[in-house]
Amino acid sequence: MSKPEGTERGGQSNSDNSEEKDWAAVKALFDNAKTTKKPRPPKPSNAVTIAVSSRTLFNMVTERKVFEEEGLERYVAHQLELEDQPFTPGVSFPFVKALMNVNARLRELYPDSEELFDIVLVTNNHAQVGVRLINSINYYDLTIERFCMTGGESPVGYLKAYMTNLYLSKDSKKVQEAIEEGIAAATMFTCDSENELSDTQLRVAFDGDAVLFSDESEIIVKEHGLDTFFRHEKEFENKPLAKGPLKCFLEALGKLQRKFYAKNQRISCPIRTYLVTARSAASAGARVLKTLRSWGLEVDEALFLAGAPKGPLLQKIRPHIFFDDQMFHIEGAQELGTIAAHVPYGIGQKYHKGKRIDASEAEKK
Numbered sequence: 156m157s158k159p160e161g162t163e164r165g166g167q168s169n170s171d172n173s174e175e176k177d178w179a180a181v182k183a184l185f186d187n188a189k190t191t192k193k194p195r196p197p198k199p200s201n202a203v204t205i206a207v208s209s210r211t212l213f214n215m216v217t218e219r220k221v222f223e224e225e226g227l228e229r230y231v232a233h234q235l236e237l238e239d240q241p242f243t244p245g246v247s248f249p250f251v252k253a254l255m256n257v258n259a260r261l262r263e264l265y266p267d268s269e270e271l272f273d274i275v276l277v278t279n280n281h282a283q284v285g286v287r288l289i290n291s292i293n294y295y296d297l298t299i300e301r302f303c304m305t306g307g308e309s310p311v312g313y314l315k316a317y318m319t320n321l322y323l324s325k326d327s328k329k330v331q332e333a334i335e336e337g338i339a340a341a342t343m344f345t346c347d348s349e350n351e352l353s354d355t356q357l358r359v360a361f362d363g364d365a366v367l368f369s370d371e372s373e374i375i376v377k378e379h380g381l382d383t384f385f386r387h388e389k390e391f392e393n394k395p396l397a398k399g400p401l402k403c404f405l406e407a408l409g410k411l412q413r414k415f416y417a418k419n420q421r422i423s424c425p426i427r428t429y430l431v432t433a434r435s436a437a438s439a440g441a442r443v444l445k446t447l448r449s450w451g452l453e454v455d456e457a458l459f460l461a462g463a464p465k466g467p468l469l470q471k472i473r474p475h476i477f478f479d480d481q482m483f484h485i486e487g488a489q490e491l492g493t494i495a496a497h498v499p500y501g502i503g504q505k506y507h508k509g510k511r512i513d514a515s516e517a518e519k520k
């Protein structure tokens with residue numbers, strides 16, 4: 156995220172007073188309403204906010220087809236007819252479910268803390284479709300109280316207002332726009348995961364270059380080859396890489412992990428993070444590990460594949476989500492049943508399997 160370091164939560168001081176009052180009023184309302192079992196939505200500045208689009212949370216492929224082939228009126232009518240029929244889960248659903256499980260564990264340990272995941276549903280759907288979305292959310296017992304119905308407009312402004320820590324969408328243009336604004340974001344594709352996922356532990360796997368880190372070293376690989384890259388990484392081993400688009404999300408996960416460590420629950424921590432990089436360990440691994448260390452961040456497992464395919468390893472890890480900037484890694488992961496999300500960032504967008512692609516093709520990727 157591009158929020159300037161140290162100011163990201165403090166940049167809104169003008170409206171802070173009235174905002175504090177508003178939040179205090181909401182807290183009082185929930186504290187007094189003893190009959191509700193629903194948890195109070197956390198304040199965005201305390202929470203780790205995850206914005207998911209309705210098309211990633213639920214499978215809306217059929218509905219989308221109706222919209223594209225028969226138009227908006229028929230689409231809305233179709234949704235109204237099926238209003239009581241919940242959508243089937245979509246590609247981000249297992250991830251969202253895993254976030255809820257972490258929240259349940261956090262609430263047990265810290266009943267009064269607002270340092271939790273907060274999920275915002277972002278949709279450009281017609282308001283009439285909102286009822287079916289709400290019915291589906293309740294059917295699956297998801298805690299999603301914040302809806303952001305953008306009416307077709309870009310959601311980036313809202314994402315900023317909600318202090319979004321991660322945005323997941325099927326629309327790569329919106330994802331790209333979010334990344335340009337410094338918001339961690341990734342594009343998801345329809346993928347029927349065949350892998351059974353943990354329901355007690357959220358597992359998140361990250362690629363390194365152009366995901367957690369900038370693409371500065373990737374540029375050297377692409378433009379000058381591996382030998383120059385190895386020499387370069389050795390020479391600059393002690394110079395941390397610049398941050399990449401997903402760094403802040405790893406940071407947010409680390410913040411919540413430390414809450415479990417503080418209660419002596421490192422072994423049973425319900426969040427586990429993985430670095431899955433094509434880098435070679437001996438030749439180019441030290442720089443990324445030292446960079447993470449310089450940021451005060453850690454990953455639970457660092458896997459250096461030295462150019463080997465990522466799919467088979469991810470199949471063993473079974474992450475709820477895997478982030479990569481290169482489409483061929485995404486495709487390889489998906490073929491073996493891993494839920495993968497594309498981060499459209501950096502020089503890798505101009506290449507496919509090591510070959511430079513022309514601008515019009517790059518646009519499609």
Ligand SMILES: [Mg+2]
Pocket residue numbers: 362363364365366479480481503
């Ligand atoms: Mg990469």
